[in-house]
Amino acid sequence: MSLLQCFSMKHGSLAVAVCSLLFCSVLLAAFDGPKFSAGDELSRPADYREWVFVSSGLGMTYNPVSTPNATPRFTNVFVNPSSYRAFMKNGRWPDKTMFVLEVRGSTSEGSINRGGSFQTDVVGVEAAVKDEARYPATKWAYFDFGHGPDAKDRVKALPASASCYACHAANTAVDNTFVQFYPALFDVARRLGTVKSTFAGH
């Protein structure tokens, strides 16, 4: 006999209602993936900075560089915790995985720092979501929440013609994600053999 059954047997239908509410709250709390509103708008997660950090880069660019970037940006990548744990077990992203890309400015001079770079204000928040039922053609979709006065709490997916779709499909190491730039995860994918056969260096 479970605790819930025991409690509801002693206290009747009010207790059943209370227990159901508690149970639903636990279920809701456990789902840490993407949250959509009726119009297919994705909510910007208020707590993404408590998600699992997979890695960061500074001034990364996929285009040829002619002159050094004088104001490079940090890119912090977070993923919802339950999907991270699934990936660390089997090297694959479950459906309803969500990444947040937080872009921040950088500076070198501040406090006692004398060289290198540390992070400053947020200058962009983007997201990637795997949802095979909602996006059957692309499986993954990409989102731009903007920043500053133009920041949005909810946005629709960028159109499939946006460059991120083709770039992620062509250049990522594991299932549309740039795991090659997340060393702790790349180790897992290589060990478990989930790196795409088309990825150079798999």
Added chain:
Amino acid sequence: MSLLQCFSMKHGSLAVAVCSLLFCSVLLAAFDGPKFSAGDELSRPADYREWVFVSSGLGMTYNPVSTPNATPRFTNVFVNPSSYRAFMKNGRWPDKTMFVLEVRGSTSEGSINRGGSFQTDVVGVEAAVKDEARYPATKWAYFDFGHGPDAKDRVKALPASASCYACHAANTAVDNTFVQFYPALFDVARRLGTVKSTFAGH
């Protein structure tokens, strides 16, 4: 009447024992701070990459720079989740707060990347712990777990003569921690007035 009370009243002492075990498991799972063995050795947390990421830097140095660093290192800083949540509420670190500093190499060339830097292998794991009873003179203590073949699962605190103690005491914005380099947290400390009065720019 609580669920536990209800359950134990119906099923007697065996149930009390089972419930106590369950309750203890919940309490143990909830404590996410530093774990010490009998000899004051701190355990390297197996799951620190699931802790809350506060920020990262690249090639940061507190000494004057004569020539650019050709092989700068990324520094990823994580804190135990319950202490993070406490800090976001009141701008202060509770006792038993633990930071992990993960140091990684960097590279620019790899996959489709053409500029900037992304992270590579771990080259160091260090920690800071606030434990006022264990370290009454300094309140915080600093630890070096090493890396590679010399990595250790448990280490004692560095001696109070190590340079980190004096540097953290003198140059940190909030309670021996370099919150000035963690912009999301620095905003909170400034808003709540917990930046040290001796810190320039408080």
